Amino acid sequence: MPSETSTREQAVTMLDIQDLSVVIHRPGRQVAALSNVSFSVAPGEVVGLVGESGGGKSMVARAIVGMLPSGSHATGRVGFDGADVLRMDAADLAAHRGRGAAICFQNPRGALSPTRTVGRQLIDRLVTHQEMTGERARETAKELFESVGIRNPARRLEAYPHELSGGMAQRVMISLATGCAPGLLIADEPTTGLDVTLTREILRQFRHAADTDGRGVLLISHDLASIAEVCDRVVVLYAGTVVETGPAAKVLREPAHPYTRALLRSVPDVGGGRVVATAGGMPLMTAAPHDCPFAPRCAHAGDDCRSTRPETTALEPGWSLACFHPQQAPLAEATSGEPTKADTRIGDVVLKIEDAHVVYRSRFGSGGHHALRGVSLELKTGETLGVVGESGCGKSTLAKLIMGLVEPSEGSVEVAGKSVKKQSRAERTRAQMVFQDPIGSLSPRRTVGDSIAEPLRAAKVSTAERAKKTEAALARMELDGSILTRLPHELSGGQAQRIGIARALVGQPDLIVFDEPTSALDVTVQAQILDVIADVAADAGHGSVFISHDLATVRGFADRVVVLYLGRVVEEGPVDEVFDRPKHPYTRALLGSAPRLGETRTAAVQLVKDLDEADAATGCALAARCPFVTDTCRSQEQTLQSYGESRAACWRVPELPALIEKS
Amino acid sequence: MAAIEMTPVVSVNRDGRFAKALIYIGGGILVVAALAALLAPLLTKWGPTEIDPSGTLAAPGGEHLLGTDGNGMDVWSRVLHAARLDLGIAVLAVALAVVVGTILGLLAGYLGGWVDDVLMRIVDIFQAFPTFILALAVSALLGGGFVNLVITIAAVNAPAYARLVRAEVRTLREMQYIDAAKTSGASTIGIMWRHLLPNSLTPVRVIAPLNCGWAMLTLAGLSFLGLGVTVPTAEWGSMISLGTSDVVAGRWWTSVPPGLALLVCVLGFSLLGEGLQERADARRR
Numbered sequence: 004m005p006s007e008t009s010t011r012e013q014a015v016t017m018l019d020i021q022d023l024s025v026v027i028h029r030p031g032r033q034v035a036a037l038s039n040v041s042f043s044v045a046p047g048e049v050v051g052l053v054g055e056s057g058g059g060k061s062m063v064a065r066a067i068v069g070m071l072p073s074g075s076h077a078t079g080r081v082g083f084d085g086a087d088v089l090r091m092d093a094a095d096l097a098a099h100r101g102r103g104a105a106i107c108f109q110n111p112r113g114a115l116s117p118t119r120t121v122g123r124q125l126i127d128r129l130v131t132h133q134e135m136t137g138e139r140a141r142e143t144a145k146e147l148f149e150s151v152g153i154r155n156p157a158r159r160l161e162a163y164p165h166e167l168s169g170g171m172a173q174r175v176m177i178s179l180a181t182g183c184a185p186g187l188l189i190a191d192e193p194t195t196g197l198d199v200t201l202t203r204e205i206l207r208q209f210r211h212a213a214d215t216d217g218r219g220v221l222l223i224s225h226d227l228a229s230i231a232e233v234c235d236r237v238v239v240l241y242a243g244t245v246v247e248t249g250p251a252a253k254v255l256r257e258p259a260h261p262y263t264r265a266l267l268r269s270v271p272d273v274g275g276g277r278v279v280a281t282a283g284g285m286p287l288m289t290a291a292p293h294d295c296p297f298a299p300r301c302a303h304a305g306d307d308c309r310s311t312r313p314e315t316t317a318l319e320p321g322w323s324l325a326c327f328h329p330q331q332a333p334l335a336e337a338t339s340g341e342p343t344k345a346d347t348r349i350g351d352v353v354l355k356i357e358d359a360h361v362v363y364r365s366r367f368g369s370g371g372h373h374a375l376r377g378v379s380l381e382l383k384t385g386e387t388l389g390v391v392g393e394s395g396c397g398k399s400t401l402a403k404l405i406m407g408l409v410e411p412s413e414g415s416v417e418v419a420g421k422s423v424k425k426q427s428r429a430e431r432t433r434a435q436m437v438f439q440d441p442i443g444s445l446s447p448r449r450t451v452g453d454s455i456a457e458p459l460r461a462a463k464v465s466t467a468e469r470a471k472k473t474e475a476a477l478a479r480m481e482l483d484g485s486i487l488t489r490l491p492h493e494l495s496g497g498q499a500q501r502i503g504i505a506r507a508l509v510g511q512p513d514l515i516v517f518d519e520p521t522s523a524l525d526v527t528v529q530a531q532i533l534d535v536i537a538d539v540a541a542d543a544g545h546g547s548v549f550i551s552h553d554l555a556t557v558r559g560f561a562d563r564v565v566v567l568y569l570g571r572v573v574e575e576g577p578v579d580e581v582f583d584r585p586k587h588p589y590t591r592a593l594l595g596s597a598p599r600l601g602e603t604r605t606a607a608v609q610l611v612k613d614l615d616e617a618d619a620a621t622g623c624a625l626a627a628r629c630p631f632v633t634d635t636c637r638s639q640e641q642t643l644q645s646y647g648e649s650r651a652a653c654w655r656v657p658e659l660p661a662l663i664e665k666s
Numbered sequence: 667m668a669a670i671e672m673t674p675v676v677s678v679n680r681d682g683r684f685a686k687a688l689i690y691i692g693g694g695i696l697v698v699a700a701l702a703a704l705l706a707p708l709l710t711k712w713g714p715t716e717i718d719p720s721g722t723l724a725a726p727g728g729e730h731l732l733g734t735d736g737n738g739m740d741v742w743s744r745v746l747h748a749a750r751l752d753l754g755i756a757v758l759a760v761a762l763a764v765v766v767g768t769i770l771g772l773l774a775g776y777l778g779g780w781v782d783d784v785l786m787r788i789v790d791i792f793q794a795f796p797t798f799i800l801a802l803a804v805s806a807l808l809g810g811g812f813v814n815l816v817i818t819i820a821a822v823n824a825p826a827y828a829r830l831v832r833a834e835v836r837t838l839r840e841m842q843y844i845d846a847a848k849t850s851g852a853s854t855i856g857i858m859w860r861h862l863l864p865n866s867l868t869p870v871r872v873i874a875p876l877n878c879g880w881a882m883l884t885l886a887g888l889s890f891l892g893l894g895v896t897v898p899t900a901e902w903g904s905m906i907s908l909g910t911s912d913v914v915a916g917r918w919w920t921s922v923p924p925g926l927a928l929l930v931c932v933l934g935f936s937l938l939g940e941g942l943q944e945r946a947d948a949r950r951r
Contacts, residue, residue: 403845406845406848406849407848407849408845408848408849428851428852428853429851430851431848431849431851432849432850432851434849435849435850436845436846436849438842438845438846439842440842443841443842443843444842444843444845444846445843445846446843446846446847446860446861446864446865447843447865448864448865449860449861449864454846457846457847457850457851457852458850458851460850460851460852460856461850461851461852461853462851503846506846506850
């Protein structure tokens, strides 16, 4: 297999994977997890490995540390500093892992031992692998914590994993991985499940490791847009094959492979670009492909794509792809342009929340968690309200409050003119919800048909009528009737979420709440579901609430946006106003952290701490994290005030542009 | 290019063949035992309580396949007929325990609050005693007889099911599909019956067969001590009890055959339960 790396690069290459194929044999089936994968990582370089789940990303990571699953059959070469990982014996592998290549796992809390302090875990590792004495290891551990941005490292060393937030745990994980001074740092989906503000911060840590210590970094992610900023080069995987490799800037702005283009177009953009969905899903390979695996989903596929597998050819030095029909037009054009929002008739008020507070009481002792602190909202039919904020800001509580799953400790919630507390069973179905976990929101032992018809059952609809309405909802989701008898575990994530939407639609409700409906889905599937939701939300018959931590998806089809922070509304207004002319520092920070394809960021507000470190006692909720905080902010509770078309809870809004300019 | 193989390190159990073998062997034993119990009148010449006037304590062979006991009753016939009682009581008692326990567990787990507190304290009381001692006390209270024995054995087993199902329900009720059912307007009973019940029964399915074997031993134990079934009704425990004195005299046939029958049936239930457990584990992986 010819290598596209030049001789100059070869000399400094640390990781050099050549023609790696992995086939996993299991009783009754076999999976070609990787087919002829070749790429390299040099010291000081950050390489992004992207693609959807099932593409083989994690298998590459496992091959690099010699941890392939049982029953795998690997061919090719995983070169690391001149040695081949696939041929190492147990002793060499032990030395290679940790010191040669170290992994940061996707779920940092799961990868940390729960009964030992994180400091202990880090120090033990330093003592064993670096042969340090206890005292020195402790000092080094503190330095490592500091270097990944953990404030007050001495105290954090004594923390147990459950005491850390997701972002903090991921930082600990990075310090564990860098602790043994590895040549190569592998991060497997390091930011999945983290907020935009944290994602940016964590990714910066990896860039830092490459720049200051000269480590090679392999960043594995399904989200090309968010990691692109810190990567030098990206490798795009599809169905176990490398489809495109090239400099990050080029691949992002003018990707040549149709799959890379599909991947990028599937990602909603905060700028308001429209998502272009690509139909279908990734095939599961049983053997190395003999055609282009993307051909069935590709708009440019010809007969050649279906009969022969395209060779990897260089487009430019350092930029190569496996495609017979490389595309050239810059991607930006295809995604720009204002989204066309259908002019819907705005009707009656369907949702009215007045000064709602929700307190989760702790079961033992006093106190509790004040999840919502005085939220007021109003929504009319035909309208779509977007709700954004970091995790822990009360988004999900708001959804539960609207659905009557939690009761307000103060204030009131009315759906379709009736207080949620006093609803009958049939009235309860007037508001429907689409859940975050598509498969988990379907009863595992109930058929799909049963699940969809559940709201109708409560509304006492006859069996014949139920079947008819279920069919209609299914047809709207472009699903076949044969799916009705299946059980949830037989569905793909995309199918399951369509079923979830069908269930929400079937009773023609007045209000639909979408609670992070696409965050558990793969990128191209996410685009398909967003298309469906945009269509559903545009209906004039009901109002929609769309909750997401992903600002870009909200911009796609919300009319108005509410920004939540620690249970309070900090900004509210028409979607374009809030996104293009944000008022509140928090909104500015959120928008500044959201990834934008191929754009350099404008001066944004940088929050000074993570959410979990900021506890609001009195005054403005953001005071602890706001870079523009004054004594007035700390002492005075901020309420929503009108600034132009939107409202924000910050008294310094008029001064902010000047303040940002200065910083 | 040389190929590198990662050989499986775990045993062959993973693919479920082992589980299948256990289920077939255990199930097979139980099917044979059940058939023997049902067809007992056809397989024997003598009735279970019929006394052969020509001889007591006759050695196996000839007129009596397994000989006769001290009362002159045919041991082979008694062993087969006893299977009806032993298997019947064990299975019915466990079935009753599962039904009662599951209902209590569902109520306690889903409703929580004072319902949970009250039900679980009652369960605590039952579980505070060693089970066999509890069985002795209940059966002393209720007396012998088929129905009373079923109730006795069910009563000592139900609390365990209540606990099992309650624990399961407490995790299930936090699932999104329960929220989904609530927002779809499902009633509390509907949620329990349509969503929680089918999803919480997996561990019960595994434990119940194992429990049947244990129930048989309890029954035999009670009868052995004279609290369960009384002579002349054919029951393995009481047969063993009667035959113990004969063993000393070298007449093994009055107590060994019912003992073996008991052993084989309990083994059947154990293998079946193990197999189901193994299969559930294999699925979880």
